[in-house]
Amino acid sequence: MKAQGMCAKPFEAVKQAFEDMFDDPQERGAGLCVQVGGEMVVDLWAGMADQEGTRPWTRDTLANTFCVVKPYVAVAVLMLVEEGKLELDAPVARYWPEFAQNGKAKVTLRQVMNHTAGLPALRAPDHNAMMYDWEHMLRVLEAEPLWWEPGTDLGYGTTTFGWILGELIRRVDGRDPCAFIHEKILDPHDLDVHLGVDEKHFHRIARFDSAIGRVGDPYSQALRTVLKSEPAHIATFAFTNPGMVPRRTSDPRWWAYRQPAVCGHGTAHGLAGFYSALLAGNFIGRELLSEFTREHSHGMDRVWMRPMRYGLGCMLEQQVDPTASHAMGPDTFGHIGLGGPISFADPERHVSFGFVTTTSGSHTMIDPRPGLLSSLVYAAL
Template structure:
């Protein structure tokens, strides 16, 4: 399949590799963007945005990129840290007194951003019916007891991360967190990254398809088996109570959902542009960026059930686990989303990379399609 878009001559092999992805008849559509500094060297798209294969993918097609948005929330919080209205090491309860319930009185913003807060999941009963009600979820989260002493273990805050950081932004800035991100990050930089898609843009949203026969790496297989068989496991609760699923990608409530840690609809160009702006100093200072990408936690994550390294709201290169490697330099940082989308940067070489797809794979961490493209990009720079 021939891709549309731009690709400078030095990256022609990447275009060929991207096009080769669509030799698999299960592949529906996707996009790829690579920037070096502020120069866009690759911005490609191919395939269809519907399940029937009748609606071509366009440059402005929006993809459900799930948790790829977490660093946006982190940078928004760090902007407020730079303004002096938030602090990393003051308890969350200082800004949100009700949050102190259930042993959460010592949890700090740093704990939340580094996934060591001890509040990565909500216990039963079923929270899915209230998922789209911000106030109800905030009240539920405020009353939830910790799973462990803050700062002692890693546990990925699948959805809790977005509600906690979002509520801190709302309480200290006054704006809805997704409005803050739009007004301070995406709109000024012309980024096609939507935290709550407006109804006139619904037609641009691509539909997800779950590919068959993709088993994932051993860590992913173990995680999926646990989630499928143990409804009370902390990983199951983190991913399902309430739940994220490609099945939600056809629900208008999900399209409009404003959750700054779990729901985003984007183009590859928009996501790569975020990291390009970040590296160029247009969002936070160099000093704050250094802290953002500095290792804050490292160990076995109780939610992912695999070794993880985190900065302040971003995933860091994990060279001990080849299935979680960005396949670039040792100092890469970014984030994945459910089913295959990813965006990250290599600060040493000034590369910003994003791959988006609607053909969901089975790798819980970095999809092999993205890994292959990233390795080729790194070799070309």
């Protein structure tokens, strides 16, 4: 399938690989953007935005990005740290006193951001019915006991990350966290990323679905087995209570959902543009950017059930695990989303990368599709 858009000559192999993705008849639609030093070198899209194959993908098609947006709320928090409104090593309860219940008084903002807080998941009962009610979910978090002593173990805060950081933004700034991110980060740089899509943009949203036969790497297969067979496992609670699943993405409530760590919709150029702006010195100063991207935690993550490295709200390069590598430099940082979307930056080469898709695979880290594309980008630099 021929891709639309532009591709600088040194990156022709990237374009070819992007077009070759669509040799698989299950592949519906996707977008890819690469920027080097803030300059667009690849901006491609192809396929269809609906499951019936009647609506062509365009440059402004919005794709579900799931957790790709976690670094956005992390950077928003760091902006407030820079303003002196938050402190990384202060207890969350300093700003949100009700959070201190059930042993959480000593949990720090830094521990939440590096996924060592001991609150990666919510236990039973089932919270899916109330997940769209922000105030209700805050009460649940306030009452939730820790899974372990803060700072002693590693577990990805799938949904809890967004509620905790979002509420801290609201408490010290007064704005809804997604409004803060739009007003301070997205809108000033014309980034086509939406944390809660306005109804007037609903027609731009591509339909998301799973592909058959893409089983994923061994870590992904082991995690999927646990999710299907162990209802009381911490990973099962983290990913299903409430659940961030493909079937939810056809629901207009999900499109409009304002949860700043699990629900984003965007274009590939919007995602890449965020990292280009960040590397160019926007949002936070050099000192906090270094703090954001340095390793704060690593080890076997109890939720992902695989080795992970984290900064303060971003995932760091995993060169020891080829199925989790960005295929670029050792200081690469960014974030993946369920089913294939990803965005990241290589600060050494000033590269920003964004990939969106509506065809969900089963890899829990970097999907082979963007993994191949990023390796070809790296080879062309």
